[in-house]
Amino acid sequence: MYELSDDLRMLRDLAREFTAKEITPRAAEYDESGEWPWEIFHKAREVGLVNLNIPEEYGGLGATVLEESIVAEEMAYGCSGIQTALMLNQLAVLPILLAGTPEQKARYLSRLTEEGLVAAYCMTEPDAGSDVAGIKATATRRGDRYLLNGTKTWITDGPVASLFTVFAKTDPEAGRRGMSCFIVERDWPGVSTSKPLEKMGQHAAQACQVFFEEVEVPVENRLGKEGDGFLIAMKVFDRSRPPVAAAAIGVARRALDEAVRYAGERHAFGQPIAHFQGVGFMLADMAIRVEAGRHLAYKSAWLVDNGQRNTMVAAMAKAFCADAAMQNATDAVQIFGGNGYSREYPVEKLMRDAKIYQIYEGTTQIQKRIIQRELYR
Ligand SMILES: Cc1cc2nc3c(=O)[nH]c(=O)nc-3n(C[C@H](O)[C@H](O)[C@H](O)COP(=O)(O)OP(=O)(O)OC[C@H]3O[C@@H](n4cnc5c(N)ncnc54)[C@H](O)[C@@H]3O)c2cc1C
The missing domain is CATH 2.40.110.10 (Butyryl-CoA Dehydrogenase, subunit A, domain 2)
Structure with missing residues (x-):
């Protein structure tokens, strides 16, 4: 669990390279226009980075929740808006995967993969x-x-x-x-x-x-x-929250990397601002959140992939990683000073993008309610 297998590392590298080439350079453009990223969606389809959880017999990748989470973190590093748009199919099909008949799966999952539908x-x-x-x-x-x-x-x-x-x-x-x-x-x-x-x-x-x-x-x-609807919805959450938590960590990691780079380059009082303890400790806390959050997100994915109950850990992952994304983005803006508040630098967008993680797929308060309930189970 502490090292990705060779296969997982290859998948991560594929998603990382795709993100660096196709997503990161276009993030600001899509943020500005608000258009749906069809072009990137089709490119991602070509390399097998959408419809990940659809079984191979219906044209998907048959990916595990852990694999989805790894891809989610990488893509969200480039732009969590584009990542969410591209990976939404995986949420929408979960009720079909969990409760669909073979006929329903053949009819609808195959249409999504063959026709490139959303x-x-x-x-x-x-x-x-x-x-x-x-x-x-x-x-x-x-x-x-x-x-x-x-x-x-x-x-x-x-x-x-x-x-x-x-x-x-x-x-x-x-x-x-x-x-x-x-x-x-x-x-x-x-x-x-x-x-x-x-x-x-x-x-x-x-x-x-x-x-x-x-x-x-x-x-x-x-x-x-x-x-059966309520039960289906609850089972969906156990599988949808790990990748959402991992995506939040993608945002948190991007905020950390931007802040580390900027703090090393920006000078004040005759030295890089990274030399000031007030800034360095902020960076250290940001790094702790990324590491801790990723472990929680991946563990919650691994549990459900291995047939174990993950409801509490998935809620922990979702709550922790959402807060990590929001805090890291806020701290990155702080470290950038006035430039952090400017649209010319990437961290202002990260802060706007991060907030939603504390709201969708169940708010942070709802995750804590689940954890509280599970503690007394
Ligand atoms: C950008 C975006 C995308 C979304 N995408 C989808 C989607 O694709 N499909 C979909 O179905 N939904 C989607 N949602 C909806 C999202 O899941 C809900 O907004 C979210 O679950 C919160 O529900 P609500 O907005 O009604 O807030 P409310 O439920 O009204 O909550 C308001 C506040 O009260 C708190 N609260 C509520 N109940 C409790 C409680 N018992 N204990 C403590 N605090 C509580 C909440 O934490 C929150 O702070 C999306 C939302 C947004 C903003």
């Missing part, structure tokens, strides 16, 4: 985010179909997605046991999206509202049994 994950609603069981979207059975109604918000890649995995209540009176999950195609009547939402950071990872109005969803597009 999928999005639709849980959050305007009035229900942390409180997942409080969603209000409904799917009402009518013979061999469901009528889907509801509004989802903050759906990453929603503006460009062709497929959605959607959570809705099939029995609104039954609380968390009344939730089910469906595969919904974008071009079905009644599906529409808002304009991309304006946001603080991760501009390349466009997010929007998704509206479902009397959408007819065939019964064969339900994932698992009626009422």
Whole structure:
């Protein structure tokens, strides 16, 4: 566990080289334009860096959660907005991987890999985010179909997605046991999206509202049994949080590297600012966060890959790494002084991009709630 195997190192190097060539040089451009990075997506597809967790029989890489996490850290080092946009398919397909029938997998996973489509994950609603069981979207059975109604918000890649995995209540009176999950195609009547939402950071990872109005969803597009939705969502979190934590470490590591370089070059009072203990200790703390966070993220991935319960460690990883990204980005801005506040230097973007890690995939408070609950399990 303390050394990556040769295969993992090769994957890391592939992602690192791709990031240095294709992502880092274009990060500022996509941050400015807010466009979805189609060109980079297709290049990443060519080298096998998207659809990582889709099994090989459906055209993916069949990657483990640890492999996904390694790629996530590398790509987020270059731009966490582009990384999020490119890797969202892996979140969106998790309900299909976890609960799909062979027919559902063959039909939809193969389309994603063969046609180069994007999928999005639709849980959050305007009035229900942390409180997942409080969603209000409904799917009402009518013979061999469901009528889907509801509004989802903050759906990453929603503006460009062709497929959605959607959570809705099939029995609104039954609380968390009344939730089910469906595969919904974008071009079905009644599906529409808002304009991309304006946001603080991760501009390349466009997010929007998704509206479902009397959408007819065939019964064969339900994932698992009626009422399985909440359980599916919880299992998704165990697999989605490790790569998100690792991506946060990518941001934290980039902030550290930028700060180390700048502090070595910038002079004040006749010497490099790195010589001042006040700056050097900040750098040391940043390095500690990167090392510690990576171990937590990778361990949470390794546990789930090896069939062990990782709920608590994944929550620890997500909480710790999100805070590490935010703190390192903030400290990097501080070390850059006035230049840190300027858009001409890269750390201002890191600070805007880092904040979201404390919010999406469950806020830091929700992670701590999970840890607290697990301690008494
Ligand atoms: C850029 C972006 C991309 C996103 N992408 C997606 C996506 O692709 N798909 C998707 O489904 N969702 C997505 N989300 C939604 C995201 O997961 C939610 O915003 C998040 O879970 C928080 O929910 P909320 O915004 O409703 O906040 P709320 O749940 O209203 O929380 C508000 C505050 O209250 C705190 N709080 C709530 N409950 C508790 C509690 N029990 N104990 C302590 N504190 C609590 C929270 O920590 C937070 O600080 C995205 C959000 C953003 C901003």
